[in-house]
Amino acid sequence: MNALITGGAGFVGSNLAEYLISRGDQVTVFDSLARHGAFENLEWLRSFSKVPFTHGDVRNAFDVEQIVRQVMPDVIFHLAGQVAMTTSVQSPRRDFEINVLGSINVLEAVRQYTPGTAIIYASSNKVYGNLDHLDLVEAGTRYEPRQTGKAVDESTAIEFHTPYGCSKGAADQYMLDYARGYGLKTVVFRHSTIYGGRQFATYDQGWVGWFCRQALESKSNPGRAPFTVSGDGKQVRDLLHVSDAVRAYVAAYENIADGCGNAFNIGGGFENSMSLLELLQLLERKLELKLQYTHLPWRQSDQKFFVADNGKASKLLSWKPSTSKEKGIESTLAWESQCIAALSK
């Protein structure tokens, strides 16, 4: 496979690049290095490979055209993006330019120069809005559907909330429309929480890594100020370990004839679902400590419950997640410990 990864120095992108390189695939990384940690991820990829890297910006049509014409990829994994809801609210234009214009630039470059190239796009569960119609009950540590085992599938009405939801959703729809209207081989993945190593989690994005970091820092410094949890902490997501996300991206390419023109909800499934409170309780048990945190108001359009129904992906892409949340959180704690140690050097 000759793959171009936009956002290839990011969390998901660098994990995907590493996997493809290890299989002997040809990989080119395109990234603006705007994300905190992207430079470190690129250095990491270069520590074991001669991966070609282009410093460019998806907002710039010329940058995108150049790299597409140069690489003539079999597949573009389009992962470059403005990734946080909170920052989209502060800078909606920037969010729009990166996520919508950037995606159009990728689509147009392919339409004009390499129409046979597959594009796999990372969209978001935010395209479904607040999901207020879900019939939820509030249990001790989580919200859950009254009808046990009811996950969210792709027939759910789309409803874009927040600038981030609008920009990811617009790009998601353009991807599908370029398959319909121009015959491009596009696939859309709608993810909620992806977690694991090489994510440089922040307060704004990457809550599993962020809370693992808060817990580790609380352990080494018991007197530190409490950290914060937005909302009541009972909001539930299904955790998708990055190694499973990587396999999903590869599966989308390998099954492109069946998958193209489709959107797929891709998550860890019910067995890997967790609320914020449940993660904090797990961390308390694992690290043998009592965490100190305070509550902030709910974040805008924070869904109380999102668990992906992976049925369509399982049927058309022969994919399902395999990493348990317990194992994944272990590895995330190891990664965060490594980051803390590197910072203290």
Ligand SMILES: NC(=O)c1ccc[n+]([C@@H]2O[C@H](COP(=O)([O-])OP(=O)(O)OC[C@H]3O[C@@H](n4cnc5c(N)ncnc54)[C@H](O)[C@@H]3O)[C@@H](O)[C@H]2O)c1
């Ligand atoms: N991580 C998650 O939980 C999650 C959930 C839903 C959707 N997604 C989507 O998956 C994709 C990858 O997410 P991630 O977690 O790896 O994020 P990330 O921030 O780690 O990676 C994104 C990469 O894009 C690069 N980038 C940003 N703006 C750019 C621009 N204008 N031009 C070129 N490169 C640019 C960044 O430097 C970064 O390396 C994103 O599109 C994100 O919206 C992620």
